[in-house]
Amino acid sequence: MRGTFAIFFLIVMLGPAGPVSGQQYPAVVDSLLQAYENKESAPEKLAYFFQTKDRYSSHSAYDWLDRINADLGAATREGDSAAMRLYRLMRAQVYFDLGNYKKAATLADELYPELEAMEQTPLAKLLDLMDQAFGKLRQYDQQIEIRKRKKQFGITEGITFYDIYDNLGLHRKAMREYINEVKRTIDSSDFYKLAQYNNNIGQFLLKERSGATAMTYFKQAQGYVVVYLNDINQVKTEEEITNSNRLKGRIEGNIGKAHILQNQYREALPYLENSLGILRNLSLTGDQEVMAENALDLAEAHMKLGNLDKAGEYLKMELEMESPELMIRKNRLLATYSESLEDYASAARFLRNSVKLEDSIGSLEAFNEKQRLVAIVTNEELESMKVKNSELKTDIDRRRAELQAQDMRINLVFISLVFTLLGFAGLVFAYLKSIKTQRLIAEQNRIIENSLVEKDSLLKEIHHRVKNNLQMVSSLLSLQTKNTRSKAAIEALEEGKTRVKAMALIHQKLYQNDDLSVIEMQGYIESLINSIQSVFRKGGHNINITIDAEGVELDIDRAIPIGLILNELVSNSFKYAFPEDTQDGKIYIHIQKNGEGGFFEYTDNGVGLPDDTEDRESTSMGIRLIKRLVNQLQSTLNIDKTAEGVRFWFNFK
DSSP states (O other), X not given: OHHHHHHHHHHHHHOXXXXXXXXXXXXXXXXXXXXXXXXXXXXHHHHHHHHOTTXXXXXXXXXXXXXXXXXXXXXXXXXXXXXXXXXXXXXXHHHXXXXXXXXXXXXXXXXXXXXXXXXXXXXXXXXXXXXXXXXXXXXXXXXXXXXXXXXXXXXXXXXXXXXXXXXXXOHHHHHHHHHHHHGGGOOTTOHHHHHHHHHHHHXXXXXXXXXXXXXXXXXXXXXXXXXXXXXXXXOOOHXXXXXXXXHHHHHHHHHHHHHHHTTOHHHHHHHHHHHHHHHHHHTOTTOHHHHHHHHHHHHHHHHHTTOHHHHHHHHTOOOOOOOHHHHHHHHHHHHHHHHHTTOHHHHHHHHHHHHHHHHHTHHHHHHHHHHHHHHHHHHHHHHHHHHHHHHXXXXXXXXXXXXXXXXXXXXXXXXXXHHHHHHHHHHHHXXXXXXXXXXXXXXXXXXXXXXXXXXXXXXXXXXXXXXXXXXXXXXXXXXXXXXXXXXXXXXXXHHHHHHHHHHHHHHHHHHHSSOTTEEEHHHHHHHHHHHHHHHOHHHHTTSEEXXXXXXXXXXXXXXXXXXXXXXHHHHHIIIIIOOSOOSOOEEEEEEEEETTEEEEEXXXXXXXXXXXXXXXXXXXXXXXXXXXHHHHTTOOOEEEEETTEEEEEEEEO
């Protein structure tokens, strides 16, 4: 190896006739790559490689790959299997650093059977690499197995599963696991870690669409990081200052996202802009996706506020985004932006791109659903193991006591022993027969459970596709609205669009729920109201809306009619009940379950119904639709005209 390096160095110094492996290495003896080359052995090179975090600052990753491949070739020719393993590990890591996660995972997987032959350090590096690569590839079942393997080799630091639960969409479960794992480890005076902790809790809640609660945690995180940065008594390294500013930038971006979730677009702008500015100035690896999210959030906020020029600026920003979800969202926003500019051809193109991306990741979503089940089962197995261990200890103690008692009765006559043996034989026979029966039952249960899992996956896929198709219909109605000049036709199309959205929300809630048979009405109505508010911007946000449906769950046959009824009533209230932009407008929605049936009530304190309402019912599309939907629920619509507004109510089966 030394002779090879000497020849290489001599060629570089004298000037080679042509490039070596596509590269001409500069004659700088103090470069990081040359420092690597100067190491005597493969273990030394491995240690230097992983300790050098900025190894690509003087030479590219491809230069390192050429050098490592050359070392691997030399070790192969020498038959040095231990050195070959180390060079293969470094090669896989370089591919991971290049962003080729599939190649990195493949190379690492090829090395995995030789795990037992590795020393502790390369073993830990290989398992870390596989953990990260499987996470990037969303192969969460394999990621779980790798973490269990780490525990087998005594690598227990930082081994948790809450990040996997989060990636699988189990955000509440991930949050509980995170709190249990992290909260007890944080000192009350460690403001940086407290800022991290509160920010992470807020992110879990944000993914659960609990905007107001998430905002509380983000504000606490912001306060902690500001205190940490302004604490002059604590000496900080340059890296600590950089990391804390990075955390501050991410927290401010999350505050902006929480505002957007609550339709507070103007309030979101300064936080998102500040976050984007901080992260761009730091230019750190790993922030590209966060910056892309902030840019899309800013574009959405500006479009909601009517600032199309600013929205266009953020949509045209060149930012890296690996997540297919982000690319889908960008195409959706570009479609809406093009619509606003009356560029309908571009809008249709972006919409088609979005649908194609959604279809392309449909199989991935089904795969992730299977991964979700694996994660749940894994956690349940851990809990079950704890219970079984406790039961086993109790059983051992019981048996020890029995043995002690038997020692005191050792002088029993032979006939007693014979009877005991006969009784034991009977128990064994019964036990074996019971085992056989249990195995048959277990096999039948397994078949039934597999069928149920497959059925649930298919149902979720159906609801997802129905939702996508309904969204496509809504988008086509929007495009048709732009090409229509008739005010009556535009109003009819807009009403049709809100009705389609009301049904799409039902199917969205169904495929997001663990229970595919029912809809949680409180959350559904909140989402429906937000959707209607986005259409009726004028006056819609000044009305105080109270929803009393907590704990009510309805099947799809009752949820869809009630959703459409609410869409009509709320839309009519926004359009007609409050002609003045008043702060005193109130809407009250109440749904209650009574056994197999239920009770529905809707009131507002607006101007009330006109005097000729009964005469107009035969010609009013909205009233006729509501009555037909109520009849579908096997009930009759009741209307009370009061001095303070109007009340609609009915009992349903």
